Amino acid sequence: MKLFAFLLPAIAMAYKPSLEIHVMSQCPDAAYCFKHLIQPTLSSVGSLVKFTQSFIGTVTESGVACKHGPSECLGNMLHLCGDNIGFSGCLFEDYEKVTQKEFVKSCAEKNGLDFENINQCASDIGEDGGLQRLERSVDRSDKAGVRISCTVRLEGKTVCVRDGDEWKNCPGGHKVEDLVKQVKEANKRGNRQTLDGAFRKFRDEGKINWIEL
Helix, strand or coil, X not given: CEEECCHHXXXXXXXXXXXXXXXXXXXXXXXHHHHHHHHHHHHHHHHHCEEEEEECCEEECCEEECCCCHHHHHHHHHHHHHCCHHHHHHHHHCHHHCCCHHHHHHHHHHCCXXXXXXXXXXXXXCCCCHHHHHHHHHHHHHHCCCCCCCEEEECCXXXXXXXXXXXXXXXXXXXXXXXXXXXXXXXXXXXXXXXXXXXXXXXHCCCCCEEEC
16 A cells, blocks of 8 residues: 555644633532533543643732632642642532642542642742642633633634533533534544645655555
């Protein structure tokens, strides 16, 4: 079988669309959205996307203000410091307990994480500490113009919103299978564009060669 040699590296470097949620760690809509849509979707097609969890708040001169108070800011930082889907899912399960050390420690241990590292990160005011991570995360949501928790975006476009115990603005559907389908379509479309771009590049450079397999 003959193939274009230039196709091999392009195929190996698969395109991954961005999947991002904008949430507040003590928002019931965010907890529902994460449990019933995001977590099962990532379990199915997590390897096909670049996932980001961004938080909603207000950057102030002294740090960050969160809608549900300081405990929510702490929860946001714990999510960012843990940087783990299972850990976030556990925190959302009983989000009002994020100020309780044993609860957070239990969530960390259930997901193979070191609680002390997470705690140290959340307490760190340095560049890679919890506060700085939260400020960058909130700034990201602000620049995206997102104000509602939970907002789900795929490739920078809002595909679904959970607000006031209702699904809104979900043109492609709000079920797991709907989001999975959209992710797969975005992945396929992106890889097609990657291959087309590689073809044009190698054609223009005169580097198209046949190889025997």
